[in-house]
Amino acid sequence: MNIKPELIWEAFKSAVSYIPITLLITLVxxxxxxxxxxxxxxxxxxxxxxxxxxxxxxxxxxxxxxxxxxxxxxxxxxxxxxxxxxxxxxxxxxxxxxxxxxxxxxxxxxxxxxxxxxxxxxxxxxxxxxxxxxxxxxxxxxxxxxxxxxxxxxxxxxxxxxxxxxxxxxxxxxxxxxxxxVDVMNGALKYANLYFSYFEAYLAAALVYWGLSLVIEFLGKSVEKSIGRYRGDPA
Amino acid sequence: MIEIKNIHKSYGKNKILNGVDVHVDEGEVVVILGASGSGKTTLLRSISFLESADQGTLTIGERTVELNKAKKRDIVAFRKKTAFVFQNHNLFNNRTALENVTEGLIVGRKMPKAEAVEIAKNALAKVGLADRHDYYPSQLSGGQQQRVGIARAVALSPEVILFDEPTSALDPELIGETLSLIKKIAQEGITMMIVTHEISFAYDVASKVIFMDGGVIVEEGTPDEVLVRPKEERTRQFLKRILKPVEFNI
CATH class of the missing domain: 1.10.3720.10 (MetI-like)
Structure with a gap:
């Protein structure tokens, strides 16, 4: 398969522009x-x-x-x-x-x-x-x-x-x-429909979701740490 | 003064309390003995409204309430006259030793924080934990946790402290220190009702001993009357079984 990095980049940019929509829906x-x-x-x-x-x-x-x-x-x-x-x-x-x-x-x-x-x-x-x-x-x-x-x-x-x-x-x-x-996933797929570059588009979407997940994980862990003080080791 | 009259409680068909009357004068230490299922713990928990009795009245000081008709406001008011020491201490897991003691003073009794902290520090010092203020329950041993539990009760300076088998969840080695602490507090003239299986402790600390069986009081009197010269056959059986000398063969 011939992966075109520039198409990943295009799809990625398009996906990123829809992050606010994904985050808004998720947060609300x-x-x-x-x-x-x-x-x-x-x-x-x-x-x-x-x-x-x-x-x-x-x-x-x-x-x-x-x-x-x-x-x-x-x-x-x-x-x-x-x-x-x-x-x-x-x-x-x-x-x-x-x-x-x-x-x-x-x-x-x-x-x-x-x-x-x-x-x-x-x-x-x-x-x-x-x-x-x-x-x-x-x-x-x-x-x-x-x-x-x-x-x-x-x-x-x-x-x-x-x-x-x-x-x-x-x-x-x-x-x-x-x-x-249209959200991150479908934002990434916009270009795929033009250039038939579905693999690049899904890869770009996956990268965005990984990034977002990492941020959420990190926030979750910090909250856990700050509310879980009482389980810690002797002061 | 605490007076409980004609208290009844059943779970379905199972009668746990079947008309119990208890009178406790100020400064008195009443020890309640009895086998498992005799209703002694239920009696104690009913006084704190942790169990809702089916019938009976409770008088603490000047105020009387019918146990099955108490309103939420009555319950909160009566609970502020009592303090409870649990079998498994039930310290607030998310609060330090000091906060465990101040919680009821600041939030329950609306005391200014500085005053509450002062009282809590004294109470923790009294139970020998002056150096453990900032420890969370998970960082304390079982015996230390129970001592915080006792400090939490004492700090409230209630009209009566209710002890529900305060030593039965402790290691044998820690029972002694906890019992002698309770004895020390009893000597300060605090009114107490104690459910326990420790007969010799009961003999030492009690001004009155109550023996319960099957949801009623079988016998009550001074420690000498009940523990040394019991009149009732059921009391004698119970004491014989508990005090039976054990022969070790090591």
Missing amino acids: VVVIGLLFGIIVAAIRTYRVPVLSHAADGFVIIFKAMPINLILVVSSLLFVTHFNSIASFLHLTVTVRDVSRIYVGIFALSFPAIAQMSEFIRGSLLSVDRGQYEAGYTVGLTFLQTFRRIILPQMMLVFVPSLTGIVIALMKATSLVILIGV
Whole structure:
């Protein structure tokens, strides 16, 4: 095979220019996933009546569906129903005014929430009951105990999985081409379609994803280190 | 003064507490003995609302509450009158020894930080850990962890300290130091309720001994009355089994 370095470079430059899109989708989905994931996990862990069954159902449904399926279905629903929902809410926007990026963010959020809540629940359960009891007996309320004692300990278990989830999500964003959004992967492929240089394009995309993963890994490790002081060696 | 009246608790069909009354005067050290499953730990945990009793009243000082009807606010208020020393110490893993002691003072009791740190330092000095302020629980031995647990309870200066088998998770060599520490604190006149299996410790430290079996109090009285001249057959059986001399054949 004849690899042309200059085409790798072209594809690479094109891919790099779409990093903001990939990172934006990933970051927003991670934040939404975290916020709602914590709520879903708390409902399931502390078995809130009625809601916990709904939360169980939510997680089971969205864990089972392939992400590309969720993306395409959301996009179809968006195209067919958005205008009527908007006019029902007396909004003046129409389906043309809304960027498909938001559809991508919307669709990716569901599996993200489901997956995050599972990992958060596991991390919550890793903290011993005795830690709650100790908090109560020194006069703390549930919320105080949770925030000051439980949360920091559960984060130590959760952060390594979070790093993995963020990387997986970042890779999953490459599926947004299905709904017409161009990101790193599809940015790299732009030139491939012109010069038939697919190998170079995928290689360039891989390089960008490696770079991004390395950065995320590094950030995850630093967070782990700073919150895990209490596990260290004698002071 | 602490008074518990007619406390009942069951898990499903399993009755753990079946109408127990306990009266503890200020400065008194009450030791609760009994076999596993006799309900002694559940009794202690009910006083801290770690278990929710099905029935019964609790009086600490001037305030009385029905155990099964206590509101969240009552529970927090009553918990501030007690302190708990756990079997496996349950120190906050993410807090240093000093922070373990100050946490309840600063956050629970809204004490200014400087004052809390002062009290915590004194409490740690009292348990012989003045040089371990900045150590995390994972950096302390089992005996040291339990001593931090005791300091954490003492620093709160509660109306009563509840000890739930404070030595049964410790190495045999460390039991002695922990028991003598508890004895030292008891001599300062702090009211205590202690669940333990250490009979000779109970004899030394208790002003009153309670023997429980099957969710009720079988016998109570001074250490001499209960441990030396027990009236009830069940008490005698229990003591005989626990104190049976062991012959070593090494």
